[in-house]
Amino acid sequence: MTMGTIRLPVVAGGVTRIVKFCVTDHPAIYNVIMGTPWINAMRAVPSTYHLCLKFPTLAGIKTIWGNQKESRMCCLAEHKLRNPVTDTRADVDRKKIAESRKKRAEPICDAVDSVCIDEACPERRVDIGSKLEEPLRSELLSLLKENINSFAWTAEDMPGISIDVTCHKLNVDPTFKPIKQKRRKLGPERAKAVNDEVERLLKVGSIAEDKYPDWLANPVVVKKKSGKWRKFEWDERCEAAFQKLKSYLASPPILAKPVVGEPLFLYIAVSATAVSRVLIREERSEQKPIFYVSQTLTNAETRYPQIEKVALAVIVSARKLRPYFQSHSIIVLATLPLRSILHSPSQSGRLAKLTIDLSEYDIEYRNMSFAKSQVLADFLIELPAKATYESTPDEVWILHVDGSSSKHGSGMKIHLTSPTGEILEQSFRLNFHASNNEAEYEALIAGIRLVQGIGVRKIRTFCDSQLVSCQFNGEYEAKDGRMGAYLKVVREFVQKFDEFELTRIHRDENTSADALAALASTSDPDLRWTIPVEFIERPSTKR
Numbered sequence: 001m002t003m004g005t006i007r008l009p010v011v012a013g014g015v016t017r018i019v020k021f022c023v024t025d026h027p028a029i030y031n032v033i034m035g036t037p038w039i040n041a042m043r044a045v046p047s048t049y050h051l052c053l054k055f056p057t058l059a060g061i062k063t064i065w066g067n068q069k070e071s072r073m074c075c076l077a078e079h080k081l082r083n084p085v086t087d088t089r090a091d092v093d094r095k096k097i098a099e100s101r102k103k104r105a106e107p108i109c110d111a112v113d114s115v116c117i118d119e120a121c122p123e124r125r126v127d128i129g130s131k132l133e134e135p136l137r138s139e140l141l142s143l144l145k146e147n148i149n150s151f152a153w154t155a156e157d158m159p160g161i162s163i164d165v166t167c168h169k170l171n172v173d174p175t176f177k178p179i180k181q182k183r184r185k186l187g188p189e190r191a192k193a194v195n196d197e198v199e200r201l202l203k204v205g206s207i208a209e210d211k212y213p214d215w216l217a218n219p220v221v222v223k224k225k226s227g228k229w230r231k232f233e234w235d236e237r238c239e240a241a242f243q244k245l246k247s248y249l250a251s252p253p254i255l256a257k258p259v260v261g262e263p264l265f266l267y268i269a270v271s272a273t274a275v276s277r278v279l280i281r282e283e284r285s286e287q288k289p290i291f292y293v294s295q296t297l298t299n300a301e302t303r304y305p306q307i308e309k310v311a312l313a314v315i316v317s318a319r320k321l322r323p324y325f326q327s328h329s330i331i332v333l334a335t336l337p338l339r340s341i342l343h344s345p346s347q348s349g350r351l352a353k354l355t356i357d358l359s360e361y362d363i364e365y366r367n368m369s370f371a372k373s374q375v376l377a378d379f380l381i382e383l384p385a386k387a388t389y390e391s392t393p394d395e396v397w398i399l400h401v402d403g404s405s406s407k408h409g410s411g412m413k414i415h416l417t418s419p420t421g422e423i424l425e426q427s428f429r430l431n432f433h434a435s436n437n438e439a440e441y442e443a444l445i446a447g448i449r450l451v452q453g454i455g456v457r458k459i460r461t462f463c464d465s466q467l468v469s470c471q472f473n474g475e476y477e478a479k480d481g482r483m484g485a486y487l488k489v490v491r492e493f494v495q496k497f498d499e500f501e502l503t504r505i506h507r508d509e510n511t512s513a514d515a516l517a518a519l520a521s522t523s524d525p526d527l528r529w530t531i532p533v534e535f536i537e538r539p540s541t542k543r
Contacts, residue, residue, distance in 0.1 A: 264329070
């Protein structure tokens with residue numbers, strides 16, 4: 001029964017509501033219970049599964065979290081208040097059960113002694129309990145020795161089992177005509193293993209010699225890890241599968257003819273000594289090869305960076321397959337960011353010349369997200385003969401990164417220099433709000449991902465952010481949670497390099513990266529620039 005009602009102001013997340021409560025004279029574990037009227041007035045959404053309550057405020061969505069431990073304690077306390085007598089009895093019963101379980105004897109494995117019961121053959125032994133006392137121990141040993149012939153120590157001791165006890169039969173349909181298999185020859189090692197097994201089974205009487213004029217299964221012997229042999233029977237189905245496999249391996253795929261106007265796909269594989277390409281057309285989600293091209297690199301070409309080897313593979317394909325490149329759109333699939341590399345205006349030397357040569361064709365560069373016909377290119381790359389020179393050790397690449405944040409947005413710039421002087425530049429625009437320090441970390445992470453994609457193992461990195469460089473080198477402590485998350489991501493990436501060094505430089509020494517980072521942060525996202533600007537949709541710490 002209620003004693004009356006009272007209206008009290010309730011403040012939650014900065015929102016105040018006047019709530020009407022009913023007052024009761026009854027013991028309870030709760031100070032107050034918020035009902036449905038208050039939930040509706042707050043426009044709140046409760047979730048018992050997530051143990052939280054969300055409601056809108058002027059400052060945004062607020063969340064009130066519950067505590068699972070406190071909820072369980074309240075539930076147990078309420079149960080004790082409602083059932084005080086039953087609860088006490090239950091506690092007593094539980095204590096009695098726990099005590100009885102403790103007193104219950106646990107199974108104990110007694111020690112045993114290994115005793116020989118046949119002096120003529122010392123290896124014939126049995127295990128008996130070491131705690132057996134006399135005269136029981138002597139009587140047991142005498143009994144075992146008198147009935148020693150009852151034990152089967154080897155397969156020879158079991159000459160046969162009556163078919164009344166057990167019998168093994170082949171469930172063969174008697175209406176089927178017997179089939180004789182072709183004889184298969186075994187190697188000397190396998191033949192010896194089969195002969196030894198047959199002699200052992202004949203000796204103990206487990207098998208008997210018989211003649212099968214119309215049907216015989218060839219044994220297949222496979223060596224196990226333990227050194228023993230596992231034996232199978234080679235039947236007609238195995239022979240049919242084997243012949244089918246031989247036929248498949250003996251018939252290479254037939255080259256397809258392209259259809260006018262359809263796009264073609266080019267898969268590339270690059271090694272230290274060779275490059276290979278496979279031109280593919282797609283028909284109903286099935287890829288069919290059109291042409292294969294493989295080439296061994298010259299002594300000078302083997303010293304090209306990985307980027308130039310890939311570009312060389314594309315240009316050689318365009319020269320050898322010129323009719324296809326002139327009459328079709330070519331989609332180049334590779335693991336490296338070819339579009340960013342070849343379209344960068346800062347390229348010079350060989351890479352710039354290769355880019356100019358490819359500009360006359362309709363070529364689209366994509367990142368390879370599936371293998372498919374890439375396996376053909378990987379296979380072809382193993383065919384050219386290996387060169388006789390020794391590969392040079394990995395050299396150090398130079399990476400400059402910089403991030404910038406303004407009221408118009410956030411951006412960053414990567415400036416990568418190879419050991420031979422080639423320069424790769426890339427700008428990024430962040431499609432999410434980020435502080436200047438977060439933009440600096442995003443620039444460092446994007447640069448590390450780029451060099452990992454190229455295959456660089458040794459990198460020397462420079463940035464003008466004192467906070468990022470000092471936190472990475474351990475001079476500063478990352479107290480902010482977001483900075484700590486970014487620092488963790490960077491350290492995970494760095495572990496994959498053979499050598500990595502991060503150095504802070506003055507902003508005047510990082511002018512190229514700084515200028516392009518500011519360009520990416522203030523530019524119109526819908527405006528096309530000559531310098532490629534890519535977009536990052538979410539923070540690196542949430543990927």
